[in-house]
Amino acid sequence: MKQKEILLFGATGQIGRNLIRKLTKNNYKVIAVTRNIHRAGYILKTQANPGYLELVEIKNFEINKIEELIKRSSICINLIGILYEKKKDEFKLIHTDLPAMLSQTANKYKLEKFIHLSALGVEKAIDSKYANSKLNGEKRVRENFKKSIIIKPSIVYSVDDKFTTKFMSLLSIFPVMPLYYSGMTKFTPIHVADLVDVIYYLIDNREENLVIECIGPEVITFKEIIQKLLIATNKRRFLLPLPLFIAKFSAKFFQLFPNPLLTEDQLKMLKYDNCKSDNYKNNIDLGCIPKRNFEKEIQKYSYNWKTGGQFANQSTQNNLK
Numbered sequence: 001m002k003q004k005e006i007l008l009f010g011a012t013g014q015i016g017r018n019l020i021r022k023l024t025k026n027n028y029k030v031i032a033v034t035r036n037i038h039r040a041g042y043i044l045k046t047q048a049n050p051g052y053l054e055l056v057e058i059k060n061f062e063i064n065k066i067e068e069l070i071k072r073s074s075i076c077i078n079l080i081g082i083l084y085e086k087k088k089d090e091f092k093l094i095h096t097d098l099p100a101m102l103s104q105t106a107n108k109y110k111l112e113k114f115i116h117l118s119a120l121g122v123e124k125a126i127d128s129k130y131a132n133s134k135l136n137g138e139k140r141v142r143e144n145f146k147k148s149i150i151i152k153p154s155i156v157y158s159v160d161d162k163f164t165t166k167f168m169s170l171l172s173i174f175p176v177m178p179l180y181y182s183g184m185t186k187f188t189p190i191h192v193a194d195l196v197d198v199i200y201y202l203i204d205n206r207e208e209n210l211v212i213e214c215i216g217p218e219v220i221t222f223k224e225i226i227q228k229l230l231i232a233t234n235k236r237r238f239l240l241p242l243p244l245f246i247a248k249f250s251a252k253f254f255q256l257f258p259n260p261l262l263t264e265d266q267l268k269m270l271k272y273d274n275c276k277s278d279n280y281k282n283n284i285d286l287g288c289i290p291k292r293n294f295e296k297e298i299q300k301y302s303y304n305w306k307t308g309g310q311f312a313n314q315s316t317q318n319n320l321k
Contacts, residue, residue: 004112005029006203007069009102010079012040014160015117017047018196019077024052026200031069033058061098067105075113075203076106083162084255084263085129095133100140107145114145115202120152120188120213123279124272129265138211146209149202151195153214154274157294158192159301168229168305170261171237178250180262182241183223186273188215190283191292198288213282217290219275228295232302 006023010016011032023030030053034040037057044055058065070076082094099116106114118134125131141148157164171177198214201207220228223239230237242250247267255263276282283290 004074005031005072007031007033007073007076008079009033009077009098010081010117011044013079013081014158014192015156015195015199016079017044017160018158018192019079019199020044020047020053022196022200023203024048026204028052028203030054031056031073033066033069035059061101063101066102067109070102070105070111071109073111075115076102076111077115077117077199077203078102079117081117081119081134083130084260084266091129091133092136095130096136096140099137100144103141103144103148111145113147113149113203113208114141115149115151115199116141118150118152120154120215121269121272121274121277122152123277125269128268130269148209149207150211151199151202151214152211152280153195154188154190154216156192156195157189157297159304161192164225164229164298165301165304166261167226168233168302171226171229171233171235172305174237176238176240177226178247179223179226179239179241180247180267180270181222181244183221183226183239185222185270186219186275187222187225188219188275189225189294190214190216190290191294191297194283194288194290194292198283198286201286201288207286211280212286213276213280215276215282215284215290216292216294218294220294222270225294229298229302232295232298233305234307235305 006028008016008030011020012034020030020032030048032044032053033056037055041055044053056069078099080094080098082090085091103114118138122131122134138150141150155163194216195214226239251262251264251267254261
């Protein structure tokens, strides 16, 4: 029986790296697409069993090269996404036009599956460019590849994320942490390993023509997330609810940074809860029960932001003796 080849876009992100490890461990051959093979290659090669990973460099979405890769693959997975725009209409390019092109080409060559990563809760956020680009991408994918699988996760966290690690860094620097919308926005964070288990299930089983919401085991407010991060890093900070007009002003300022702490579009997204909608199936319905607890998991890497680093816990224990 011919070995299935899985074509993976977005291989260098936290989800992509963990998925490569899971797939190659289970004897799937992965073709990982990257924009810079020299910068990303040394990281990706450590994730895979020898002989099960092929790295391909593609810049500026070269259609002919992408078509050749899709033609030889069994399954195509698109994990590419951005949190903010560096240039005009980048959300549309990345979240709408690229998935449309990939799904259309996958359909042309009759792939077994096309799996596309979107985001949870974007249906409500009609005033957000990010959300609209994601929704339009989902629509185009379903039109082009009738049996496509759309994955909609809540916040995905791990030691390699850009969420918990960013906030732990901010909490290490600033004595005050602003709370947007009083910190009452709800999230259902899912650990990257639990999300990868869901994607693997979708690859390994006969699921198709599916939109699946991916959630963790807990519903946690933004304020509670910050409080748990403070406990994990042994820090105390003043949590300050911001009036909306001040929040908007701060977002205008922060989005000027090369790597923005917050953008106006992200502030709009924060108005809406990031929980299951019950409009679609979720991972629990499929039997993919999330195993990892937010508070316990962040403890495993929070020492990077503690005074004393990896020796902080030992120092605390010695002081208690």
